[in-house]
Amino acid sequence: MFCIRRIFDDVHDRNQNALEQVRTILSTQFIGLSQAKIDRIPDIFRNPFKYDFQSILYIAEGVSTVLGFALLSNEPQMQFSYLDFLATNKNTPGRGIGAALYERVREEASLMHARGLFFECLPDDPKLCRNPGMLKENKARLRFYEMFGARPIDNTGYETPVNPGGDNPPYLVFDNLGQQKPLNVDFARKVVKAILQRKYKSVCSPEYVQAVVKSFRDDPVRIRMPRYVKASDQELHPVLNRLTTIALVVNDRHDIHHVKERGYVEAPVRIRSILEALQRTRLFSAIPPMEFPDSHIVAVHDPAYVRYFKRVTEKMAVGSSVYPYVFPIRNQARPPIELAVRAGYYCIDTFTPLNRNAFLAARRAVDCALTGATKILEGIRLAYALVRPPGHHTEIRSFGGFCYFNNSAIAAQYLSEYGNVAMLDIDYHHGNGQQTIFYARSDVLTVSIHGRPAIAYPYFSGFADERGEGNGIGYNVNYPMPEKMDGIKYIRVLDRALTRIRQFAPRFLIVCLGLDTAKGDPTGSWSLMASDFKEIGGKIGRMHLPTLVVQEGGYKTRSIGSNARAFFEGLWSAMVSDEKAVSKIRSVSNRKSNNPKSQNSEILSER
Numbered sequence: 001m002f003c004i005r006r007i008f009d010d011v012h013d014r015n016q017n018a019l020e021q022v023r024t025i026l027s028t029q030f031i032g033l034s035q036a037k038i039d040r041i042p043d044i045f046r047n048p049f050k051y052d053f054q055s056i057l058y059i060a061e062g063v064s065t066v067l068g069f070a071l072l073s074n075e076p077q078m079q080f081s082y083l084d085f086l087a088t089n090k091n092t093p094g095r096g097i098g099a100a101l102y103e104r105v106r107e108e109a110s111l112m113h114a115r116g117l118f119f120e121c122l123p124d125d126p127k128l129c130r131n132p133g134m135l136k137e138n139k140a141r142l143r144f145y146e147m148f149g150a151r152p153i154d155n156t157g158y159e160t161p162v163n164p165g166g167d168n169p170p171y172l173v174f175d176n177l178g179q180q181k182p183l184n185v186d187f188a189r190k191v192v193k194a195i196l197q198r199k200y201k202s203v204c205s206p207e208y209v210q211a212v213v214k215s216f217r218d219d220p221v222r223i224r225m226p227r228y229v230k231a232s233d234q235e236l237h238p239v240l241n242r243l244t245t246i247a248l249v250v251n252d253r254h255d256i257h258h259v260k261e262r263g264y265v266e267a268p269v270r271i272r273s274i275l276e277a278l279q280r281t282r283l284f285s286a287i288p289p290m291e292f293p294d295s296h297i298v299a300v301h302d303p304a305y306v307r308y309f310k311r312v313t314e315k316m317a318v319g320s321s322v323y324p325y326v327f328p329i330r331n332q333a334r335p336p337i338e339l340a341v342r343a344g345y346y347c348i349d350t351f352t353p354l355n356r357n358a359f360l361a362a363r364r365a366v367d368c369a370l371t372g373a374t375k376i377l378e379g380i381r382l383a384y385a386l387v388r389p390p391g392h393h394t395e396i397r398s399f400g401g402f403c404y405f406n407n408s409a410i411a412a413q414y415l416s417e418y419g420n421v422a423m424l425d426i427d428y429h430h431g432n433g434q435q436t437i438f439y440a441r442s443d444v445l446t447v448s449i450h451g452r453p454a455i456a457y458p459y460f461s462g463f464a465d466e467r468g469e470g471n472g473i474g475y476n477v478n479y480p481m482p483e484k485m486d487g488i489k490y491i492r493v494l495d496r497a498l499t500r501i502r503q504f505a506p507r508f509l510i511v512c513l514g515l516d517t518a519k520g521d522p523t524g525s526w527s528l529m530a531s532d533f534k535e536i537g538g539k540i541g542r543m544h545l546p547t548l549v550v551q552e553g554g555y556k557t558r559s560i561g562s563n564a565r566a567f568f569e570g571l572w573s574a575m576v577s578d579e580k581a582v583s584k585i586r587s588v589s590n591r592k593s594n595n596p597k598s599q600n601s602e603i604l605s606e607r
């Protein structure tokens with residue numbers, strides 16, 4: 001069991017530990033690589049364009065062990081990608097780790113609109129590799145890449161030894177990423193020049209580079225015929241599209257929770273309406289929910305509450321509901337013995353019933369939020385957990401407001417093990433749940449824009465002076481707003497909230513998406529329109545953060561779908577166009593620098 005995640009920084013303990021293990025794998029598997037070069041790896045996070053490429057590191061991780069990694073360099077201007085390293089931990093061989101990493105690298109290269117992925121591979125020709133043991137390893141590696149349709153470039157001088165008579169000179173391997181376009185010679189020459197000049201500056205003389213570039217004469221450049229895998233099998237490796245869309249995780253068991261009392265607006269039709277509207281776009285890729293252990297839930301909720309919720313609902317007949325009706329607020333040390341009576345011991349209102357399926361549906365919603373968080377850790381930019389029941393009113397030991405488990409907070413807790421998290425709650429109602437859960441912490445910033453407590457549920461929290469406590473002072477920010485709000489006023493306060501999040505500089509963003517700020521919502525009093533939701537999405541997308549969106553409220557079923565769609569269209573287009581812009585700006589500024597080829601530019605060469 002392993003997961004692949006992208007490493008975004010070398011600041012957090014968990015990432016530092018992973019990087020240490022990456023360095024160990026490098027030094028044990030790439031014997032010729034100097035320690036100084038290995039130690040420079042963290043530089044790629046501090047200045048990803050320092051080496052004239054945008055560097056991205058993926059690791060395959062077991063419980064706490066790095067099982068393998070891939071280091072990829074993107075050249076956004078010339079539109080190609082170069083794989084510096086793909087290595088697995090020799091102590092845990094096989095198990096598909098290399099293949100999973102290579103798939104991920106191909107996805108990333110495709111996302112960057114690369115025309116091809118290039119990398120070096122040692123030769124499988126006995127004339128070029130005289131050591132039989134090494135020759136066998138080289139053949140195995142080339143067979144592996146051939147499975148994906150990646151094969152050495154043929155009939156060029158790329159494998160000319162840098163030092164005459166040198167053994168084992170690498171091939172240049174080309175993967176067309178399933179695009180089936182021939183490799184144009186002019187493009188190939190530019191790519192080869194860039195690779196040799198930037199990656200191998202210290203070992204390749206200008207004369208050598210020129211000679212190799214000139215040796216590319218065939219147009220299109222010839223790619224070696226398959227040697228290990230039947231050609232028909234290789235066609236089966238198109239690049240998956242997971243990274244080019246929003247990962248959508250829907251609670252497939254939400255509708256078992258259906259409270260049929262009149263006026264219970266938190267109904268299954270909400271999810272159906274949103275899904276119908278999203279299906280009209282091509283922005284989403286559905287991902288099935290994975291199962292996670294209860295340890296994630298008790299990391300934010302009182303274990304006694306979690307046990308109670310499970311136990312009380314297990315004993316209930318299907319279809320019957322218990323509404324909390326005794327609230328022992330004066331003596332919290334003495335929970336009532338009778339389970340049905342005890343409901344009020346853990347609840348903040350009288351309209352959130354317990355019933356048999358509430359637990360099962362809420363438990364599945366948690367799995368969905370955690371699945372979305374896992375996708376973010378894997379390097380997917382945007383994930384959406386479309387769930388009900390919602391979660392943001394559930395505090396450490398109390399439920400309410402249609403919420404039972406705080407899905408967003410559980411995901412935030414999980415992500416916080418990998419870096420700081422900002423939570424932005426844009427539901428009409430105050431996000432009292434995550435406020436309470438993270439109130440004394442400075443690694444999770446909680447921000448909420450909502451109707452002020454005098455007019456809006458939950459009435460007892462959401463005041464501006466609730467700023468956190470202890471280490472958490474200043475890390476909870478509330479924007480209580482008046483009864484009437486239109487899009488213009490809303491965007492103004494959203495800008496303030498986003499400014500605070502930018503100051504915090506989180507590694508991850510979680511958006512608690514409530515659509516009950518919409519005009520005509522039965523639980524709200526504001527008047528946002530679809531165009532406002534699009535702008536809100538755009539503003540959040542321009543933050544350029546790995547973002548998990550978790551569904552909270554929103555009860556006007558006639559407009560909930562179109563508003564959700566508008567939000568995601570704004571969010572996605574801002575995020576994508578912004579990424580292209582950032583790449584361009586950084587590349588241009590690099591070219592203008594007086595030191596275009598840093599002396600470290602060959603940091604990870606293996607020649």
Ligand SMILES: [Zn+2]
Nearest residue numbers: 427428429553
């Ligand atoms: Zn709400």
